[in-house]
Amino acid sequence: MVKSAVVQIARPAPARRRSGLRLRMLGRTIANEYFYRGGSAARRGPTGADVASRRISPDEWHDYTLAISCARRAMSKLKRDAIMASRRHDRPDDDDLVEMIEKRRHLRAEVKKRIGAGLVLEPDISCGAFVDGVKLRGFRSSLDPILKLFVSKLCKGRYTRRGSRLPSISSSRDKASIFPCPSKALALDDEYVTFNPMMRGVFRVDLDRDFASTEECQEKIRELRLPAPNIITGVSTSGGKLRRPHVYFVVKHSVCFTGNGRNGAKALFKLIGTILTERLAPLGADRFATNTLRGKNPLCERLTTAVVYSEPYSLGFDPHGCESLADLLDLGQYRGKFSNFGAAEDMLLRDGRRGSNAVFRTVGRLCARLVHEFHPESPRRSARYRANLVGTDHALEDFEDAVLRGAQQYFEDCEQLRRQCAKSARYFFTRYDARIASANRRRGAMAAEPEYLAALSKREKQQAGGRYAALKCKEATLIRLAVAAEEIGHLAEDIGVSELARASGVSRMTIYRHRHELERGRYLLAEMRENGAAQGDHTIHAGPTSDCNIQCLDKRDTGKSGSLEEMGTPGAEHPEGVTQSRRQFIKRRGSRFMGSKSGKVRVHALNPVFILEIPGGSGAKRPRIVRIRDDVDELAYEAAVEPTIRFIDDFGRERMGNEPVIYAHNGAVAWKNPDFADRRNLNSANRRSS
């Protein structure tokens, strides 16, 4: 028994990965270190024969694979040894091992059966509705690229989380009992799945009401002036109603939610999730949703899935053509309206009322906070629009008024307050730089503006970083000058240039440059001391801070941006009332499932052309293309659905072998896979589908 276990353990292929020469070198070094046998094992890893002939024991094999895994994760030797020791400690004994191997063998067989023979669904009650049975092959995710992307937002089947040997994907037949499933392929047949909590790329909104159809659901969402969801999933009742659907928005690049993830991107992700729920509240979205990391599974064959928009979104601006949710939702208007945003600043303002120069400080903070709302170069679109409409001078006046109104909440109205407000407002307005504007400069270039930084391209971020660095450099010089002047005992303006240069250690030229900003240096010094005192830090360091919160959102997409072609605006395509929409042709890249010739699809997030609906149960064999817009002319419409029809062809071949593939167009006209063209079948299918 034990011997057979040994042989089984050795079955996995030797760790000859093609992931790089360096990796192999590292693995080999460690292999040598741990169990050098002076022969082939060290060079190419142990084989089954090695193990069988007892030249390498199962324990050693475990050590070997674990050592390689540690090396791949670039661990220190100390940590590696600790992990290996702990693994040795709780390694299963031989009987457990045999059981484990049996389980895995069974699992592999299940997966093989699912992929090969297909899925047999028994008639059953699913999510509170009866669904009839059906036999299907293949996976629903083959039908549309967005479904595949959705799958990538789930955990892998096994061993995804470091330090955890538990399967990380969970699935279940109902909402209440979720259980871990060791295979992703099998988990995707269940009604509920859990998303990857570490890399989040899916927004799930739960709509707690029934809809007559998916078209109605999409229509209601459109009426709320929201971008089209990528996927709508629910169960169809016998009356054809869509019951309590889950609405999904999928983001192309997931946001890292581990400890190392950037706070800006996390904040933006959470904010967008909150806003989507808030805006969908009229349709029954639960804004106190308990777990947004679990949702109805669009790939489950019992549920009805509608693909409304098959291009993924991005959080902020994406140079490669993904439409930005921040843009489509007009995030600027929500600033300060949700918890965590603006609350801390309110506290600062309240606390700032004490002290000798309270007016000066409070007005300054008010200005810093409000200037974004009025400046013509503000990152906020609404502010830019308004400022350009009324003109810069008028915007400045408005800004002064707003600051005064704000200050009156904290201080008695008097001439001195008005003067201070006007002076500070002018100061902030004239020195406003949108690229480095931030509510809290000490935190880095654009840390307090998640919606803004996400909207920047890589180049723009670099530019902003450069400007920010330069600004900090200048401020450091100003502070040095202020410190030197203080040591001399006069105002910097009253000290000779050469003397001040000698005292401060900067060049004369630099002092000439900053002659008119010496006062600002004093202000910065005072501010720095104040902040330092608040944090119990009495050393003065004028250097820049290093904790910038910038998440690279376009890091991995270095491919050619050739998939995006800006085109003219055809009249038939014009969505009324949607003024800022960008119309694009997005060319889908060809792949195995999309057909060999990729077509051009005219799509837009605010007004998609059609919905691809895959019903649950036996209806899964009959996907429907539902037209949801009347203002598109026939030719444009045909061009839009054509690639999708191609996908369905491939999908159908995979799913049903030689059975005819039927898909209804708009619920009335049916096309059939031309390979199986048969007029008679087509007509009967048409009757069945309508």
Added chain:
DNA sequence: CGGAGTCTCAAAGGCAATGG
């Protein structure tokens, strides 16, 4: 002669991204 003021240009220096 030394301080004040001006100009030019290359180097510095910090931030963000990238690639191995």
Added chain:
DNA sequence: CCATTGCCTTTGAGACTCCG
């Protein structure tokens, strides 16, 4: 993780002129 690139101002050396 680390070296490197790209980016953007600031900075400083050095040269020059003017003036008391």
